Amino acid sequence: MPDGTLLHLRDTYPIETAWAPQWVGDELRQVRAGAWEAHLAALRADAEAHAAASHGQPDAAAGHQVVAASYRAMHDAYRDRENVFAAIMADQADWEAATRQQRQLATAADAELRRRHPDQRFTPLRSAEPQPATQDQRAELTLTAGDKSGEMGQWIKDLAAGRRAFAGKLAERQSLMVPAEDPDYGDLGQAFPAWTGSGRDAILQPPMAQIPPSERLLQRVAERDADMEAAD
Numbered sequence: 001m002p003d004g005t006l007l008h009l010r011d012t013y014p015i016e017t018a019w020a021p022q023w024v025g026d027e028l029r030q031v032r033a034g035a036w037e038a039h040l041a042a043l044r045a046d047a048e049a050h051a052a053a054s055h056g057q058p059d060a061a062a063g064h065q066v067v068a069a070s071y072r073a074m075h076d077a078y079r080d081r082e083n084v085f086a087a088i089m090a091d092q093a094d095w096e097a098a099t100r101q102q103r104q105l106a107t108a109a110d111a112e113l114r115r116r117h118p119d120q121r122f123t124p125l126r127s128a129e130p131q132p133a134t135q136d137q138r139a140e141l142t143l144t145a146g147d148k149s150g151e152m153g154q155w156i157k158d159l160a161a162g163r164r165a166f167a168g169k170l171a172e173r174q175s176l177m178v179p180a181e182d183p184d185y186g187d188l189g190q191a192f193p194a195w196t197g198s199g200r201d202a203i204l205q206p207p208m209a210q211i212p213p214s215e216r217l218l219q220r221v222a223e224r225d226a227d228m229e230a231a232d
Contacts, residue, residue, distance in 0.1 A: 003116070006109040010125070013106035016099040018128040019169050021091040022159060027133055028085035030141050035078035041145070042071035070145040077143055077150040084152070084160045091166050098173060 001009075049064035110125050133155070140153045 001109075001112075003113065006113050009105050009109035010113065011106075012102055013110075013125050014128040016102050016106065019166065020095045020099075020127075020129040021088050021162070021166055022130040023092060023132055024085045024088050024159070027138065027141060028082065028089055030138065031078045031081045031085060034141070034143060035075050035082060038071045038075035038078060038143075038145070042068045042075060045071060067145065073150065074143045074145050074147075081141065081152060081156060084156055087163060088159055091163060091170075094170060095166070098170060 045064050045068035049061045049068060052058075052061035052064055107125065110122065113120075114122060137153060137155050143150070
């Protein structure tokens with residue numbers, strides 16, 4: 001490819017990374033762990049309430065029931081955040097598949113330009129992906145039993161609202177087709193085909209193992225053949 005084409009491919013890297021959803025894998029793991037711990041705490045509080053009631057301690061049983069209810073509410077709040085983060089990570093996987101080929105071309109073009117012109121200074125490729133959550137934002141994901149606020153942070157609401165814009169961008173990208181030079185012919189295919197992944201099997205496969213038959217089997221085959229000849 002000429003240098004101009006390589007420069008164009010190289011310049012697509014920040015464009016391809018600019019519409020990526022924010023990576024929230026760590027946050028998803030955090031809220032899932034919090035939901036599980038809240039679920040276990042609610043089960044323990046229910047068991048303690050049942051034990052207190054069976055021992056004739058209604059006040060203690062009522063207190064444990066209040067604690068169990070607060071843990072169940074905390075569990076539901078964690079699940080609400082989990083649903084948002086899980087959906088965003090699904091979008092992130094869609095973006096990864098939709099742009100993998102173009103991002104690889106951009107990095108290959110950058111490497112080729114540096115090989116051709118070792119004395120020329122090229123700025124490093126930098127991703128334009130959104131910055132990860134801050135420490136303060138992650139701290140908001142640690143909920144406390146009895147805290148009735150339970151409202152999602154604005155940054156989580158913004159992430160959820162941004163999914164519609166991402167869906168529109170993805171649909172627009174998938175609808176772009178390569179036109180044929182002859183207007184009488186149809187399109188040549190998608191302009192940005194999604195990366196489907198490589199096969200799991202290796203290119204070079206070892207030969208199938210040859211398993212020689214046992215002597216007993218060979219004898220039985222010979223006896224069968226002899227019986228068939230005798231019958232004829």
